[in-house]
Amino acid sequence: MILHQRFIELGEGFGDIFELCELISTNSNRLHKTFILSSVTPAGLALSFAAAFEPANDSNFMPIYICREGILQQGSDKSKRRMLFEETAEKTGSIPVYIELKNSSEFAERDLFYHYVTGILRLNHLLPPLR
Incomplete structure (x- = not known):
């Protein structure tokens, strides 16, 4: 039974991608999805990388770690950060799900953005419903 799902921002920089990849590697037994x-932003395509984990032990909390909109993709070439994230996820048996969303700048508050993202993930059965 999952009672609570929440996004936890790690940051936007290159070091934060390493931290997210380390979380995926060291908690691969709990990894739900990546x-x-x-x-779309005026500067180009902004990418966020996220990983959802099953609750730890007997808790009812599903964390979703995210590096929000920190990587701009220019053209069709994948950045080294994106390739690192995809390789790490694939090593644990997870193929990252690609989803196009509104940019977080379109929301008055960051919490509203995360409610929007959570709703889209649940509607597409990528996150379990709350019980």
Whole structure:
């Protein structure tokens, strides 16, 4: 039974991608799904990388760690950060789900953005419903 799902921001920089990849590697037994979330910005395509984990032990909390909109993709070439994230996920048996979203700047508050993302993930059965 999952009672609570929450996004936990790690940051936007290159070191944060390493931290997210380390979380995926060291908690591969709890990994639920990985995501690449994209949004269009005036500067180009902004990518977010996220990983959802099953609750630890007997808790009812499902964490979703995210590096939000920190990587800009120019053209069709994948960045080294994206390749690192995809390789790490695939080593644990997870193929990242690619989803196009509105940019977080379109929301008055960051919490509203995360409610929007959570709703889309649940509607597409990528996150379990709350019980």
